[in-house]
Amino acid sequence: MDLRAExxxxxxxxxxxxxxxxxxxxxKSQLKVLSHNLYTxxxxxxxxxxxxxxxxxxxxxxxxxxxxxxxLNKYILDKVEEGAFVKENFDELCWTLTAKKNYKPxxxxxxxxxHQDAFxxxxxxxxxxxxxxxxxxxxxxxxxxxxxICTAMNVELNSCELDDYLSQExxxxxxxxxxxxxxxxxxxxxxxxxxxEAISMAVEEVYQEVIEDGYLWKKGQLRxxxxxxxxxxxxxxxxxxxxxxxxxKKGSIALDKHxxxxxxxxxxxxxCMFCVKTSSRTYEMSASDTRQRQEWTLxxxxxxxxxxxxxxxxxxxxxxxxxxxxxxxxxxxxAKEEETQRLKQLQEEKERKLQELELLKEAQRQAEILLQEExxxxxxxxxxxxxxxxxxxxxxxxxxxxxxxxxxxKEAEAERQRKRILELEDMQERLQEALxxxxxxxxxxxxxxxxxxxxxxxxxxxxxELMKLKEEQEEYIIKTQREKQVLKQEMENKNKCLxxxxxxxEEVRVNRQRVDQDVMAAQRKLRQASTNxxxxxxxxxxxxxxxxxxxxxxxxxxxxxxxxxxxxxQRDSSLK
Numbered sequence: 389m390d391l392r393a394e395x396x397x398x399x400x401x402x403x404x405x406x407x408x409x410x411x412x413x414x415x416k417s418q419l420k421v422l423s424h425n426l427y428t429x430x431x432x433x434x435x436x437x438x439x440x441x442x443x444x445x446x447x448x449x450x451x452x453x454x455x456x457x458x459x460l461n462k463y464i465l466d467k468v469e470e471g472a473f474v475k476e477n478f479d480e481l482c483w484t485l486t487a488k489k490n491y492k493p494x495x496x497x498x499x500x501x502x503h504q505d506a507f508x509x510x511x512x513x514x515x516x517x518x519x520x521x522x523x524x525x526x527x528x529x530x531x532x533x534x535x536x537i538c539t540a541m542n543v544e545l546n547s548c549e550l551d552d553y554l555s556q557e558x559x560x561x562x563x564x565x566x567x568x569x570x571x572x573x574x575x576x577x578x579x580x581x582x583x584x585e586a587i588s589m590a591v592e593e594v595y596q597e598v599i600e601d602g603y604l605w606k607k608g609q610l611r612x613x614x615x616x617x618x619x620x621x622x623x624x625x626x627x628x629x630x631x632x633x634x635x636x637k638k639g640s641i642a643l644d645k646h647x648x649x650x651x652x653x654x655x656x657x658x659x660c661m662f663c664v665k666t667s668s669r670t671y672e673m674s675a676s677d678t679r680q681r682q683e684w685t686l687x688x689x690x691x692x693x694x695x696x697x698x699x700x701x702x703x704x705x706x707x708x709x710x711x712x713x714x715x716x717x718x719x720x721x722x723a724k725e726e727e728t729q730r731l732k733q734l735q736e737e738k739e740r741k742l743q744e745l746e747l748l749k750e751a752q753r754q755a756e757i758l759l760q761e762e763x764x765x766x767x768x769x770x771x772x773x774x775x776x777x778x779x780x781x782x783x784x785x786x787x788x789x790x791x792x793x794x795x796x797x798k799e800a801e802a803e804r805q806r807k808r809i810l811e812l813e814d815m816q817e818r819l820q821e822a823l824x825x826x827x828x829x830x831x832x833x834x835x836x837x838x839x840x841x842x843x844x845x846x847x848x849x850x851x852x853e854l855m856k857l858k859e860e861q862e863e864y865i866i867k868t869q870r871e872k873q874v875l876k877q878e879m880e881n882k883n884k885c886l887x888x889x890x891x892x893x894e895e896v897r898v899n900r901q902r903v904d905q906d907v908m909a910a911q912r913k914l915r916q917a918s919t920n921x922x923x924x925x926x927x928x929x930x931x932x933x934x935x936x937x938x939x940x941x942x943x944x945x946x947x948x949x950x951x952x953x954x955x956x957x958q959r960d961s962s963l964k
Contacts, residue, residue: 397514398482405486413450416443431473474634508595513566524563540590645696
């Protein structure tokens with residue numbers, strides 16, 4: 389059983405625990421929380437994008453186990469690395485989810501095993517259960533596990549009582565479920581008079597033996613001091629940690645076919661010593677007692693041997709062998725049952741054939757009796773038939789004579805019938821001719837009626853067309869009148885506009901005449917102004933001659949120019 393199959397068993401319990409309605413489906417929010425916890429305990433990098441994308445809220449409803457498996461395989465199981473996580477933490481997560489719903493110990497505290505021991509028994513059950521769902525443990529594996537626990541307590545298991553219990557307990561899929569197994573252990577039926585502490589120690593011992601881990605003292609390589617470490621044995625490696633929580637890994641010893649285990653004498657105050665020799669280093673260790681040393685040395689030697697043979701684990705190998713033995717036993721049992729069935733069928737076939745032989749003999753005797761009776765009856769029938777034929781022959785002779793007389797009468801009657809038939813045939817021909825004439829007359833009448841109906845239909849169609857033309861003419865007349873009124877209105881409007889335009893034209897003409905008069909007045913003023921300018925220019929030229937020096941003339945000339953200054957300003961303004 390590989391790591392993926394082991395993890396799937398525990399995850400199956402967690403999934404079924406979340407299926408509250410037992411419909412085979414779990415809500416997406418619960419699967420989202422479960423996946424997040426699996427990421428954490430399996431030490432896988434979280435992928436929140438894939439988690440939100442796969443379990444986004446939509447209308448698809450809850451998810452079945454088949455719908456959850458693709459995500460579980462792709463984003464979780466494919467990324468799991470053996471040795472990178474603590475499997476006990478993973479099992480505790482799944483156990484917490486499933487035990488809360490399914491595990492029901494005695495409320496009065498009278499349970500044989502504690503909650504922690506129930507968890508370890510659950511782990512052992514998963515290890516020994518069949519690789520098919522729902523998970524069950526076959527009776528042979530139940531007996532094997534109980535024997536291991538009883539052997540650890542030096543107690544002998546009552547196999548007969550166990551067989552009686554298993555025969556009375558309803559078994560689905562050929563075995564017990566884990567909850568039936570825990571109820572059986574808690575019932576105290578097979579562990580009477582044993583203290584809970586002893587049972588807990590036995591469960592712990594079997595758990596450590598199957599899981600293959602525990603405390604040992606290890607001697608350091610550099611400082612050469614002794615330190616207590618928690619060792620965990622895997623098929624190809626012996627890892628050791630600071631404590632059983634396995635949070636801090638201190639190292640590992642790779643196991644291959646070149647490794648060996650040797651027992652060492654006690655020294656340095658340590659007892660029950662042994663060493664593991666590899667191709668590069670020798671590791672010295674010390675167990676708590678001789679039994680633990682023997683178990684560890686045997687387990688490591690077995691792991692080395694299985695590694696050389698390409699196998700996984702001692703207990704897995706033993707489980708596989710027990711399974712093969714069960715299969716061989718079941719095959720032999722099935723073959724024996726098949727042989728017994730075949731012999732039974734042969735015996736039944738033989739008895740059936742003997743019965744058939746007796747029936748055949750009886751049928752032969754009955755057939756002989758029936759044959760004799762049939763022969764006698766046939767002889768009697770032959771004699772009776774012969775007498776009957778003789779009587780019939782005489783009756784036939786008499787009938788022949790009477791028939792000849794009847795034949796003569798029949799021939800006369802037949803002649804009369806032939807004549808009657810000829811007459812009837814002639815009458816039939818005349819009737820057929822009359823019938824044909826009647827049919828032809830009716831056909832002509834139908835043709836006339838059809839022509840009349842067609843003419844009526846055409847007349848009605850033409851009447852409809854005439855009415856339609858009349859309606860169109862009336863509509864056209866109404867439309868023409870409306871258009872005439874519109875044109876009349878438009879002509880009136882245009883006449884009004886024309887009158888207004890004529891008025892405006894008259895006003896424009898009047899304005900033009902007035903403007904022409906203004907222009908002519910302006911031209912007259914301009915000509916007068918130009919005449920005045922010329923006049924004043926002459927006057928100016930006359931007055932601009934130089935005058936000789938002298939005070940009096942100077943004052944006079946200045947006075948004269950002062951008098952002409954307004955005239956010059958007036959001339960400039962008129963020119964402008």
